[in-house]
Amino acid sequence: DAKTTQPTSMDCAEGRAANLPCNHSTISGNEYVYWYRQIHSQGPQYIIHGLKNNETNEMASLIITEDRKSSTLILPHATLRDTAVYYCIVRVANSGNTPLVFGKGTRLSVIA
Amino acid sequence: GAVVSQHPSRVICKSGTSVKIECRSLDFQATTMFWYRQFPKQSLMLMATSNEGSKATYEQGVEKDKFLINHASLTLSTLTVTSAHPEDSSFYICSARTSGGLRSYNEQFFGPGTRLTVL
Numbered sequence A: 001d002a003k004t005t006q007p008t009s010m011d012c013a014e015g016r017a018a019n020l021p022c023n024h025s026t027i028s029g030n031e032y033v034y035w036y037r038q039i040h041s042q043g044p045q046y047i048i049h050g051l052k053n054n055e056t057n058e059m060a061s062l063i064i065t066e067d068r069k070s071s072t073l074i075l076p077h078a079t080l081r082d083t084a085v086y087y088c089i090v091r092v093a094n095s096g097n098t099p100l101v102f103g104k105g106t107r108l109s110v111i112a
Numbered sequence B: 001g002a003v004v005s006q007h008p009s010r011v012i013c014k015s016g017t018s019v020k021i022e023c024r025s026l027d028f029q030a031t032t033m034f035w036y037r038q039f040p041k042q043s044l045m046l047m048a049t050s051n052e053g054s055k056a057t058y059e060q061g062v063e064k065d066k067f068l069i070n071h072a073s074l075t076l077s078t079l080t081v082t083s084a085h086p087e088d089s090s091f092y093i094c095s096a097r098t099s100g101g102l103r104s105y106n107e108q109f110f111g112p113g114t115r116l117t118v119l
Helices: none
Strands: A009-013 A018-023 A031-038 A045-050 A061-064 A070-075 A084-092 A106-111 B004-007 B010-013 B019-025 B030-038 B045-051 B067-073 B076-081 B090-098 B108-110 B114-118
Touching: A009 A018, A018 A031, A018 A084, A018 A106, A031 A061, A045 A061, A045 A070, A070 A084, B004 B090, B010 B019, B019 B030, B019 B090, B019 B114, B030 B067, B030 B076, B045 B067, B076 B090
Parallel strands: A009 A106, B010 B114
Antiparallel strands: A018 A070, A031 A045, A031 A084, A061 A070, A084 A106, B004 B019, B019 B076, B030 B045, B030 B090, B067 B076, B090 B108, B090 B114
């Protein structure tokens, strides 16, 4: 059951900001928004997560709308190495044995 | 910290043979490990959840007698693909969950994956 909706693919010019949207209109009050990415032939890599406030770390920024029904992952200065599939996942934090469930994600291509 | 390793990184085997894939949490104890499978151009699909010292829980459609999972210690889980066939060729990824403490908000860490090719 898909709890998030993401565009299938996006392109971004190298050095520009990449803005990846995610819709999660059925998110519950205790569910966080997580972002992972998967570079080709590698395991998924954690990027960032948030509940309702905007978050920033060394990799990216996460902007969550006030109603929490959508969010945007921002890579401020995309490089060729950011080419990957980006997954937006909603789940309860520290939720025991509940695994991360991956949707289809957005395939981001950073172009020189 | 929070490193998960897998071995081997890639394996090629003949149809009918068995293949064992190891997943290790290198710097933390993993009470729960997850195994995923990923076919080309598709997303990760959860195969099973294993808890240290108990039997694994398999997702619907995953044959437990074909995909044997052993989670004998807090740092090691193994997936054995028995009597492998070409349709089992896939990218297998393990993930380990911490028992707390280490960056607990990011409690699921992924291995680099194992590419299995069955001839």
